Amino acid sequence: MTSIARKLSLDEWDARYEQLTRAGLREPAYGGPLRRHVLLEGDLRLRQLRFDNSAAALRLWNFLLTENQRLHAARAQGEKIIGTMKDLGTVPVMAYVLPGLRAFYPDGAWWTPCLMECSDGLLQQAEQLGIDASFCPVRAMLPAFQNGEHFPRPDALICSTGAVCDDFSAIAQRLEKMGFPIVWWEMPRRRPPDPDEPACALPGELCAPQVQVDCVRTELERVGQVLSGLAGQPLDTGTLARGIRKANEVRRLLAHLRRVVYTSPGAPLPALELLVAEMLAIHFCSDQEETVGVLTDLLAEAEARLQRKQYVVDEAAVRVFWVNPVADLRAMNLLEDWGGRVCGSDYMFTHALDLIPEDLPPLEALARTALADPMVGSTRERACRIVTDCRAGRAEAVVISRIPGASHCAREGALIRETVRADLGIPTIELEVPPICDAMLPTLASRLQALMETVRARR
Amino acid sequence: MEVFYTSPWVPPEWIKAHGLEPRGVWLARDFACEPLPLAAGVCAFANAVVRLAERQAGSAVIFTSHCDQLRRGFDTVAGAAAPRVFLFNLPVTWQTPVAERIFADELRRLGRFLVGLGGHAPAPGDVAELMTEYSQARQCLLDAVAWCPAREYAEAVARFHLDGSVNLPPERGCPQPQRYGQQHGDDILPRAATSVAAAPGDSRAPGPNAIPLALVGGPLPESQMPLLDAIEKGGGRVVLNATEAGERSLWPASLLVQLQDNAFDLLARGYLANCVDVFQRPNTRLYDWLRGRLAARQVRGIVLWHYVGCDLWRAEAQPMREAFGLPVLLLDADETAPNRNTGRLEAFLESLR
Numbered sequence: 144m145t146s147i148a149r150k151l152s153l154d155e156w157d158a159r160y161e162q163l164t165r166a167g168l169r170e171p172a173y174g175g176p177l178r179r180h181v182l183l184e185g186d187l188r189l190r191q192l193r194f195d196n197s198a199a200a201l202r203l204w205n206f207l208l209t210e211n212q213r214l215h216a217a218r219a220q221g222e223k224i225i226g227t228m229k230d231l232g233t234v235p236v237m238a239y240v241l242p243g244l245r246a247f248y249p250d251g252a253w254w255t256p257c258l259m260e261c262s263d264g265l266l267q268q269a270e271q272l273g274i275d276a277s278f279c280p281v282r283a284m285l286p287a288f289q290n291g292e293h294f295p296r297p298d299a300l301i302c303s304t305g306a307v308c309d310d311f312s313a314i315a316q317r318l319e320k321m322g323f324p325i326v327w328w329e330m331p332r333r334r335p336p337d338p339d340e341p342a343c344a345l346p347g348e349l350c351a352p353q354v355q356v357d358c359v360r361t362e363l364e365r366v367g368q369v370l371s372g373l374a375g376q377p378l379d380t381g382t383l384a385r386g387i388r389k390a391n392e393v394r395r396l397l398a399h400l401r402r403v404v405y406t407s408p409g410a411p412l413p414a415l416e417l418l419v420a421e422m423l424a425i426h427f428c429s430d431q432e433e434t435v436g437v438l439t440d441l442l443a444e445a446e447a448r449l450q451r452k453q454y455v456v457d458e459a460a461v462r463v464f465w466v467n468p469v470a471d472l473r474a475m476n477l478l479e480d481w482g483g484r485v486c487g488s489d490y491m492f493t494h495a496l497d498l499i500p501e502d503l504p505p506l507e508a509l510a511r512t513a514l515a516d517p518m519v520g521s522t523r524e525r526a527c528r529i530v531t532d533c534r535a536g537r538a539e540a541v542v543i544s545r546i547p548g549a550s551h552c553a554r555e556g557a558l559i560r561e562t563v564r565a566d567l568g569i570p571t572i573e574l575e576v577p578p579i580c581d582a583m584l585p586t587l588a589s590r591l592q593a594l595m596e597t598v599r600a601r602r
Numbered sequence: 603m604e605v606f607y608t609s610p611w612v613p614p615e616w617i618k619a620h621g622l623e624p625r626g627v628w629l630a631r632d633f634a635c636e637p638l639p640l641a642a643g644v645c646a647f648a649n650a651v652v653r654l655a656e657r658q659a660g661s662a663v664i665f666t667s668h669c670d671q672l673r674r675g676f677d678t679v680a681g682a683a684a685p686r687v688f689l690f691n692l693p694v695t696w697q698t699p700v701a702e703r704i705f706a707d708e709l710r711r712l713g714r715f716l717v718g719l720g721g722h723a724p725a726p727g728d729v730a731e732l733m734t735e736y737s738q739a740r741q742c743l744l745d746a747v748a749w750c751p752a753r754e755y756a757e758a759v760a761r762f763h764l765d766g767s768v769n770l771p772p773e774r775g776c777p778q779p780q781r782y783g784q785q786h787g788d789d790i791l792p793r794a795a796t797s798v799a800a801a802p803g804d805s806r807a808p809g810p811n812a813i814p815l816a817l818v819g820g821p822l823p824e825s826q827m828p829l830l831d832a833i834e835k836g837g838g839r840v841v842l843n844a845t846e847a848g849e850r851s852l853w854p855a856s857l858l859v860q861l862q863d864n865a866f867d868l869l870a871r872g873y874l875a876n877c878v879d880v881f882q883r884p885n886t887r888l889y890d891w892l893r894g895r896l897a898a899r900q901v902r903g904i905v906l907w908h909y910v911g912c913d914l915w916r917a918e919a920q921p922m923r924e925a926f927g928l929p930v931l932l933l934d935a936d937e938t939a940p941n942r943n944t945g946r947l948e949a950f951l952e953s954l955r
Binding site: 305308325329332334358365545553554555 | 642643644645667669670671673674675677678680681689691693694695698699700701703704707711714881883884885910911912913914916917918919920921924925
């Protein structure tokens with residue numbers, strides 16, 4: 144089944160799928176040709192995307208695009224569905240270790256308008272609910288709850304609040320008023336410890352006052368009691384430690400995959416597939432075991448290509464560090480089309496990529512990990528990690544992708560750029576990617592191409 | 603030293619007990635008078651706080667963490683102005699012991715910051731005494747709700763936040779002038795602080811047929827207070843000022859009997875227990891607070907005031923319509939269309955006649 148690494152359009156994938164099938168491709172239950180997601184689910188955006196041609200990438204895409212069906216199937220089998228919101232990576236670790244619970248992020252609905260090219264009408268419906276385009280595209284979550292046409296109605300909703308973005312907080316509050324009760328838990332804004340104040344290390348080379356970790360740990364304990372009640376089984380220390388080890392299995396795989404892809408001379412896998420793979424870390428796309436399989440396949444493919452020096456993006460491409468997830472997946476393709484490649488990323492959940500400490504009491508470890516969220520600390524701290532990761536990936540430029548309407552984007556870009564310029568002296572650019580970026584192509588092209596030219600001139 | 607604070611849920615009593623001068627920003631001189639920012643998505647209020655922190659090199663500024671814009675505004679000044687800016691972590695939840703603990707811890711941390719600025723640790727009894735003083739001032743302002751004209755009331759509450767004093771207009775049988783707390787110096791006098799009450803027969807007085815409205819929403823600094831005049835000019839009357847530093851920020855003096863040894867605990871618990879704001883999760887207390895007052899004052903419409911980019915308030919327009927069964931007019935601070943708000947207000951009031 145080995146073939147030259149390259150990117151394919153959806154049309155080309157039809158033939159590629161037949162080829163793989165004839166060669167004996169074995170797929171999981173959710174497998175099948177990519178085309179069916181367009182025909183059956185209305186994921187029209189796939190027609191505009193270009194995908195990696197490996198069987199591993201096919202598995203990744205099918206895994207991603209069948210999540211709602213798998214959630215409905217789990218519900219039908221009597222499992223309880225937990226909507227975890229905003230914390231991006233913490234509560235699912237607790238939920239997945241309990242039998243009969245399946246956690247997912249309704250926040251993920253923010254990509255539905257992109258995938259369905261707005262044919263879902265979610266953004267328009269959100270507007271009718273009073274949440275207009277001044278809010279970030281995560282507003283698509285609201286009508287998705289209301290119409291029940293996407294994910295099943297969760298048995299419980301658990302949302303972190305406090306130092307989170309205002310868009311999400313406001314939308315989640317609206318959701319609760321629409322009749323979806325929410326268990327809120329407090330995430331304080333992370334601050335540096337004062338002199339002489341008891342402090343502790345967090346993942347990601349961060350530190351925080353012990354008093355803040357204690358508060359988060361107490362909140363997580365409360366969340367654990369809610370989950371225990373739903374599962375009918377206590378979430379004891381041993382059980383939680385097992386959950387952390389399992390989550391770390393995913394995180395180790397992902398760390399390995401990122402290292403292989405981001406530090407290699409050319410890119411053995413495209414930026415789009417890496418973005419999707421990274422997203423698996425936050426809630427395992429509703430299936431923890433399968434996530435391990437998907438990532439193992441991707442890693443094997445990337446390593447094999449690296450050994451063969453086979454790249455989907457060649458070595459001459461400009462090495463770009465990408466900040467924030469894109470509302471339109473196509474943007475990742477466009478970067479590569481215009482001469483760039485991703486060599487590092489901060490998609491707002493770096494705390495879900497770092498290993499959860501296994502040498503601490505489990506709740507303490509989870510609390511420290513949750514508090515390492517790049518979005519709950521200062522932008523300067525986030526920028527410092529970006530600088531470190533830029534060095535690791537030998538980044539030649541930084542792209543900060545603004546999320547339309549997102550409250551954190553108004554100021555963070557300037558601060559990150561300032562730090563990157565001061566510490567690395569590499570060019571940076573800020574651009575906004577709407578859920579469907581087609582109308583913006585000339586603007587995006589001119590800005591990204593100018594960045595590529597600037598970098599090449601500096602070489 | 604002056605210590606500016608940006609949320610009414612940061613206790614000025616605590617600042618004062620450390621020997622420093624608490625100054626609520628809403629009526630501070632030259633605050634929020636610059637042109638509104640053009641950078642996409644930047645909240646003009648948060649931007650004004652950043653400018654204040656940059657400009658007032660001899661003062662301290664307390665930001666609060668309750669909204670993204672202020673949190674990140676703090677990030678922009680935290681480098682250069684680090685020794686004199688402070689980010690107060692306001693808990694968003696309020697039903698748990700963790701929220702109480704966070705608030706109390708933050709008060710203690712603020713105390714250490716104030717001492718670092720040259721203040722002193724509160725002497726025994728100081729906090730209780732100041733709490734009593736501020737509670738009486740709040741109560742006096744609450745008592746004036748029934749008779750004080752909207753603009754004068756907004757200014758009086760903002761002035762209380764500025765310097766702890768109570769300056770109500772001489773009106774309708776209330777012992778006047780009422781003053782509590784220390785008077786301000788000239789250096790912090792706002793530009794147009796001496797608004798005179800509307801006398802009977804004054805053309806500015808709202809007529810008996812004026813439509814009772816509630817003004818609900820975010821901060822209303824002095825530069826935006828002409829909105830209150832515009833409402834009256836259009837035939838409305840604000841009978842409930844529930845903006846950030848309006849009546850909503852005044853909690854009743856119900857804890858005084860318990861004061862003495864445990865003043866700090868009561869201060870922390872009192873503020874958290876009486877905080878009524880949109881950022882709280884859930885924000886049911888805001889709705890409960892509004893519900894009784896809207897009915898009692900026979901409010902016929904709500905003007906929901908917010909800054910452009912403020913998601914927290916903007917998202918509440920529709921829930922408020924549904925919760926209270928009242929028409930809601932969403933108004934924002936938009937200097938690019940200064941007449942737009944007037945036109946919309948007039949149309950809103952016309953539709954309520």
